Amino acid sequence: MSDPNIGRLLDNRYQLVELLGKGAMGQVYLAKDVLLGGVSVAIKFLSQTLLNKKMRDRFEREATTSALLGQRSMHIVRVMDYGVNSDDVPFYVMEYLRGESLSDLISTSPLSIPRFINVTRQICLGLQCAHEGIEKDNRIYSIIHRDIKPSNILVTNDPTVGELVKILDFGIAKILADDSGQTNCFMGTLAYSSPEQMEGKELDNRSDIYSLGVMMFQMLTGKMPLQAETHTFGGWYKTHHHQSPRTFASVDPNLKLPKALETTIMGCLEKDPKNRPQSVNEIIKTLDPLSARFSHAQSIGQRIGQVLQTRPVVADPQRTDVPSLEEVCRLQSWPKDKPLAQIVFPQVLATSRETVVTLWVMLNKSEIQQRQFSTLYNKLYKNFLCMMSPHPMVLWLTVLYNREHGPRWLRCYLDLKTAKGQEMVRLLGQKGTYQILLFAVEEPQRCAQAISVRLNPSQCQLLQDWANSSQIINAAQPNLSKSLLKQEFEKLQPQILMKLQSDDPDTSFS
Numbered sequence: 001m002s003d004p005n006i007g008r009l010l011d012n013r014y015q016l017v018e019l020l021g022k023g024a025m026g027q028v029y030l031a032k033d034v035l036l037g038g039v040s041v042a043i044k045f046l047s048q049t050l051l052n053k054k055m056r057d058r059f060e061r062e063a064t065t066s067a068l069l070g071q072r073s074m075h076i077v078r079v080m081d082y083g084v085n086s087d088d089v090p091f092y093v094m095e096y097l098r099g100e101s102l103s104d105l106i107s108t109s110p111l112s113i114p115r116f117i118n119v120t121r122q123i124c125l126g127l128q129c130a131h132e133g134i135e136k137d138n139r140i141y142s143i144i145h146r147d148i149k150p151s152n153i154l155v156t157n158d159p160t161v162g163e164l165v166k167i168l169d170f171g172i173a174k175i176l177a178d179d180s181g182q183t184n185c186f187m188g189t190l191a192y193s194s195p196e197q198m199e200g201k202e203l204d205n206r207s208d209i210y211s212l213g214v215m216m217f218q219m220l221t222g223k224m225p226l227q228a229e230t231h232t233f234g235g236w237y238k239t240h241h242h243q244s245p246r247t248f249a250s251v252d253p254n255l256k257l258p259k260a261l262e263t264t265i266m267g268c269l270e271k272d273p274k275n276r277p278q279s280v281n282e283i284i285k286t287l288d289p290l291s292a293r294f295s296h297a298q299s300i301g302q303r304i305g306q307v308l309q310t311r312p313v314v315a316d317p318q319r320t321d322v323p324s325l326e327e328v329c330r331l332q333s334w335p336k337d338k339p340l341a342q343i344v345f346p347q348v349l350a351t352s353r354e355t356v357v358t359l360w361v362m363l364n365k366s367e368i369q370q371r372q373f374s375t376l377y378n379k380l381y382k383n384f385l386c387m388m389s390p391h392p393m394v395l396w397l398t399v400l401y402n403r404e405h406g407p408r409w410l411r412c413y414l415d416l417k418t419a420k421g422q423e424m425v426r427l428l429g430q431k432g433t434y435q436i437l438l439f440a441v442e443e444p445q446r447c448a449q450a451i452s453v454r455l456n457p458s459q460c461q462l463l464q465d466w467a468n469s470s471q472i473i474n475a476a477q478p479n480l481s482k483s484l485l486k487q488e489f490e491k492l493q494p495q496i497l498m499k500l501q502s503d504d505p506d507t508s509f510s
């Protein structure tokens with residue numbers, strides 16, 4: 001029977017396209033945000049069978065928790081809207097993640113060690129952010145996920161960014177120390193639940209660390225570390241309390257794991273929370289040095305391999321095998337889907353070490369050379385303008401200035417109501433830096449010059465504030481905000497030019 005919801009318009013804004021799946025709490029649909037030009041979103045509805053007051057509250061809490069956390073970490077699914085449909089069924093709107101769940105990913109074969117490190121590190125960053133907590137009524141509340149398992153991890157793939165991992169479903173998360181009436185009944189998934197969770201005890205971050213341990217074992221071997229005699233609450237209760245986890249060697253004798261990694265994963269599976277790593281940061285500390293050792297082969301892929309082969313490698317004891325950010329930028333080529341024209345566009349770039357915002361600029365080769373050679377007279381000006389109403393939008397302005405050749409204005413707009421725009425503004429604010437990648441029209445296959453730009457702390461703060469406040473503002477008429485920002489920019493242009501023409505050493509770059 002066809003789904004009567006398909007095609008429905010929700011809140012005059014979201015048109016349901018297809019059912020993505022059903023979970024314990026409800027259904028998730030792919031939808032189009034018609035107000036934002038048909039951008040894809042995912043909408044989760046609370047199941048009809050759970051429409052009681054307690055579940056409604058829990059569902060609303062899931063939405064609020066995810067919305068607050070999604071603002072703080074790019075490794076947690078972002079929630080943008082919450083509402084109730086005409087049948088009084090609550091729903092929330094999330095960014096749509098085009099990708100595969102970790103459970104699908106590992107159902108065919110376990111992950112290679114480099115891929116495991118890359119994926120796990122991102123899960124840990126998201127989880128650490130949740131454990132560090134959110135602010136509510138001037139207090140910090142730690143968030144425990146309580147249902148860490150492969151089907152709650154989504155891995156998206158972008159040809160430029162690489163694998164981006166997000167934690168889903170803070171459905172049973174509980175705000176620690178929030179005694180708003182949630183009972184301590186069992187919630188979670190039996191095979192991944194910690195012994196203390198099975199007992200219905202008060203949980204802390206170490207319960208998630210246990211579930212993460214089960215999941216990490218499974219990611220590397222394709223097998224579970226513990227096996228219950230019966231798939232019942234009683235069967236798993238006994239298993240989590242009394243069964244010793246299998247060793248990696250007994251499951252896969254060919255798997256050669258770094259000792260530190262093996263010790264950390266087995267530590268996560270300890271029955272007593274006191275004997276586990278006490279914070280996700282400890283796991284990240286194990287992964288980081290391994291990431292430097294393994295991940296260059298993985299995350300930047302074969303392209304780096306190709307280029308390193310053609311480059312003389314200078315023997316330098318300080319140098320690790322991981323390319324620097326500038327090297328990664330220089331290794332990029334102009335995307336095939338962009339015109340070979342003098343355009344500017346922003347892009348998030350993930351290296352094996354970090355994720356940064358980049359500004360891709362195409363100019364004529366002669367102009368790049370002119371600006372490069374007279375470095376003494378080169379200056380750089382950067383600024384951000386924001387318009388919250390009618391639609392939250394940021395104008396990101398960079399000016400390359402050369403005394404002889406004048407200004408080159410680089411402008412782009414970041415829409416704070418899109419996942420991409422939010423992510424960029426947030427990352428710019430958090431990192432306080434961005435990279436400009438200059439490409440010549442004549443040689444699009446390689447980046448001609450990479451320039452690192454630093455933002456001052458007040459700019460960073462402003463960007464973070466805009467990203468936060470835009471969440472509570474409704475989206476409307478993005479083009480109107482753009483044209484208002486353009487007018488603002490045109491008013492500012494002569495002043496910026498005067499500043500650049502003066503001898504202010506603050507703005508120079510080389």
Ligand SMILES: Nc1ncnc2c1ncn2[C@@H]1O[C@H](COP(=O)(O)OP(=O)(O)OP(=O)(O)O)[C@@H](O)[C@H]1O
Binds near residue numbers: 020023028094169
């Ligand atoms: N933001 C999203 N973008 C794309 N797909 C999503 C998104 N959120 C959920 N899904 C997909 O929708 C389906 C249902 O998700 P949901 O979180 O409700 O259930 P589940 O995790 O499969 O089960 P349970 O909630 O019982 O653990 C899953 O296949 C999930 O991968």
